[in-house]
Amino acid sequence: METKQINLKIDHIPVAVPEGTTVLEAARSAGIKIPTLCYLKDLNEIGACRICVVEVKGARSLMASCVYPVSEGMEVFTNTEAVRKSRRLTLELILSNHRMECLTCSRSGSCELQQLALEFGVDTVRYYTGRPQPQPETSTLHLVRDNSKCVLCRRCAAACRKTQEVGVIGPNDRGFQTHIGSAFDRDLNEVDCVSCGQCVVACPTGALTVKDDTQQVWAALADPTKHVVVGAAPSVRVQLGECFGMPVGTNVEGKMLTALRRLGFDKVFDVNHAADMTIMEEGTEFLHRLQEGGTLPLITSCSPGWVRYCEQHHPDMLSHVSTCKSPQQMFGSLVKSYYAEQAGIDPKDIFVVSIMPCTAKKYEVKREEQRMANGCMPVDVSLTTQELARMITAAGLMFTQLPDGEVDPMLGMASGAGVIFGATGGVMEAALRTVVEVVTNGEMKPLEFKQVRGMQGVKEASFELPGKTVRVCVASGLANAKQVLDGVKSGALQYDFIEFMGCPGGCVNGGGQPVQSAEIRSFTDVRGLRAAALYSQDQRMTYRKSHENPYVQKIYSDYLEKPGSHKAHALLHCTYAPQKKYRV
Amino acid sequence: MEHIRSVTRPPHTEGDTGEIATSLNDTQFYHHQKRIALRNCGFINPESIDEYIGVDGYTALSRILTEQTPPQEIIDAIKASGLRGRGGAGFATGMKWQFTADAVSDDGVKYVCCNADEGDPGAFMDRSVLEGDPFSVLEAMTIAAYAVDSHQGYIYIRAEYPIAVKRLQIAITQAKEYGLLGQNILNSGFDFELELRLGAGAFVCGEETALLVSIEGKRGEPRPRPPFPAVKGLFARPTLLNNVETYANITWILNNGADEFAAIGTEKSKGTKVFALGGKIVNTGLVEIPMGTTLRTIIEDIGGGIPNGKKFKAAQTGGPSGGCIPADLIDTPIDYDSLTAIGSMMGSGGLIVMDEDNCMVDIAKFFLEFIIDESCGKCAPCRIGTKRLHELLCKITDGNGTMEDLDTIVELCYHLKSSSLCALGQSAPNPVLSTLTRFRSEYEAHVLEKRCPAGVCKNLLHYEILADKCKGCTLCARNCPADAISGTVKGLHTIDQEKCIKCGVCMDHCKFDAVVRH
């Protein structure tokens, strides 16, 4: 059925758009950018901030263009004196209740409120500003909540409630007392926050920021007694460039490696390699369950946000979760065992840093069940892409001009299967590349599984293998995970292998990603572009299957014997347990 | 003298020797009223469906269901009557019913709701209808449901009205027992289920979209329109939402004819309106008058004038969303458009009368304090703007205001009117704007002279003991809660202005009129 075309005039320009389009989007199609603050396409369309107001002929008051649908013959004016004045006054009001700490705020330069104030020439705030401001809340490992900088756009609440279905924060009280908080204003670490950081991604100001752990890394780098090892996740290399003005989806792996080297890390490995290890272990685990009648579906466990969600909200599904550690944790475990032995260094003197697109990894590194037999925690500090960018800038490195560097291959050389972990469906595809080959004894040597690619929230596919049909499902974003889990529990959905990622779109859209404005997030496929860069890299690589990676084969032949061995289990596996949702 | 004036004796006469009115019907208070919405209030037992039937209750519904009156005919009658929404907005009721009837629901479900979340301070019209004649609302809602093709209704009533809630519950139970509500009403095949939903102490939930969101179980905050509730309302289905008083008029219109209703009132405001008279007026209470009655009639005849011989200063209509009608506009007819034209609005019917002892700046501040408490907090202009407006008004009543502040206030008021998300924010500045326009000199006295002409704003008051009157009895000093008065027995007492908290206790106690207030 064809959608009706609506004809209207925006600033005297005739525009024709499909019925149901908002004035905001219609204006964009005519090359007019109406400023917004609370708007996030498909996530938060509530017309609350009143920044996007426009004059509509015949309307009683100004209308919020982000939610106002077009109608035939409508006449809209986006840039009259009245509109500009209204936006300026609204901004002044918001600023009058905002702790202006711009000089030292980590969002200075990327803050959407700051940008609007600049655009609208707000140079004074005439209203009374001497209010006591709330103190930042720092109870969690991954973020800082500072309500004194909150503009009550509700984007964080929308992300937590709609995308993640956890709904741990939202508006409390009303009127001027409204503030974003959890149930009964408890600290975030007392309620069922899963550390996914999607709220941080959604926040336009410095109200929600990732906790900065760079000081620990600087200290370790400066400490002569410490052997500091670093490994970056697959997604980081397609995000990092954005922090230095490069287009979304630029693969900066070479420059990233050089930057890490120059920062002073003693060894620059790569978590992509550990991703290959994960495939070996998890693939073996899956085949074992498939062939021996174990608990199916098997569900991946590399996303600590998903794991925590499962432990808190669906503890009855824990037996389905893979016992494999995440690539980050496997990486650290191998560094402090295999590498330590090879290099002749005491693991206690090794300081392992991971660079992740993820905020939940900061929580994962502290989980007690990750502790190794030798007493060490596999990873000492997990930094986000943002924090690495800050370190690079502080070190005076001109990132865009850096030459390409090399990785230390022992725990750094990876196959294409490891690279694509960052996209939703990447883990599944990587696993299938190995699993199908093994199950068919080499007869089917698949390379690309396009069915599990793409930014859809839930994808499913089935593969006819000799003697078995393998049904898989890939979901990202916890609301989608819940949907799938409900289907599995009720029996309506039948799968053998499920990949869940806590963040919608996979790790490329993780909580630690570089800041991108609402405009970019609403109208550019940021996740798709970053994921595409990963798939491109995969295509160019020599080895594209985890089990073909010689540096993976070597670890098994030298050290772990075979995937799923006793030693592999001790080092690279762990168990999860139900957790209380509320710790009050 | 403040007797209820009788029609048998001339008004404004002091010292009566004539007959006294023994019946309410013979009083000035009652004489000017025409009770349509309140026709049964004060007459029948609200907890008896039989008594309701005895006053022609359920005749309209029975007729409609047995004759299978085409729904459009009912809607046309309501349109012809000229009835406008009594909740305050004054939208043509017939048109609202038409929009909802015309709207297409994807699964055929439509809702009919009643807004009984009467939140204006001083307003109790809806409460009285629900406590006195609940069946009239039930019958009207059932007819409305028939007209728009709905089978499920909700009455959203504020929890602070326990008696009204109880009487509604009793009414619903009795109506269901008689087969006049629920499945297969009067064996006609028409179903209409009705349930109550209680509010939780939020004025903003009287706003149409916020009310519906609250019924859905979410935070009661308005949402932008379009889409309008008639098209996409409760649970995203077409929804009809009308005020209690609007519903109370429906069966009268259908039983007596749209023309009868349209014959009352003015050209654009048909019928009657219920007002809750309060404030500085002799006869506080509930009155129902034809639209177009002048404010003078309400205050002097029905209301019985201002008590204690004080002078009428202004009347506030529309509660926190409305404006003040000053004394020189006392002959304004009360109808939707006349009130809007002078910067006020009809509102839901609260009418607060003020006299010379009321400070208009203080009144504006009072309404703003209410708004701040009740603002939902979703949109920035209302959430922050009302607070900042209040701070500016406090500056003025504290004696720290400047003329520039008055300009800032006006600018902020117009900003709220044009940019707020819902009517609460858009109309919040009305009391401020109307008092500032009509009583500017009072504001300027506060700013330029640091003086409150009405003697209300505490911080601008100045208590003094007159030397020629003080007898040194020490009564004031002994009672001063702030220890601000010093003086010896039989000697002149003085007030330390730094310590004085302007409570006025000294003036209350002085037997010699020696304490004066500026």
Place this chain on the structure above:
Amino acid sequence: MKTLEELQAIRETMQKQLNVRESDGNNIRVVVGMATCGIAAGARPVLTAFLDEVNQHNLDHITVTQTGCIGVCRLEPIVEIFAPGEEKVTYVNMKPEMVPVIVNEHLVNHKIVTEYTIGAAE
């Protein structure tokens, strides 16, 4: 469930009962204002007092009932008496101790207690 005919019958019966003024019996209707304004002012004890008095003296021709807001709220508790052939009488500022006086003088002896009526109120 009531049929249309049953409803008609109820209507006819109640009409007669409520329209006391036009009726030709000696039924008297005593109506006590019991909206929030009335109850807050103390109407419940007044209602109870009327019921007690009427029962005590076995006055079968008197119906005591409650009603909603009568309108002139500042004079609550209000009681209105509807007697055949007469305009209704409005008693205001009612207290339980005034009830026996009214029952005796007005309801039994048909003498209006003028000092309790609305016209005498201040």
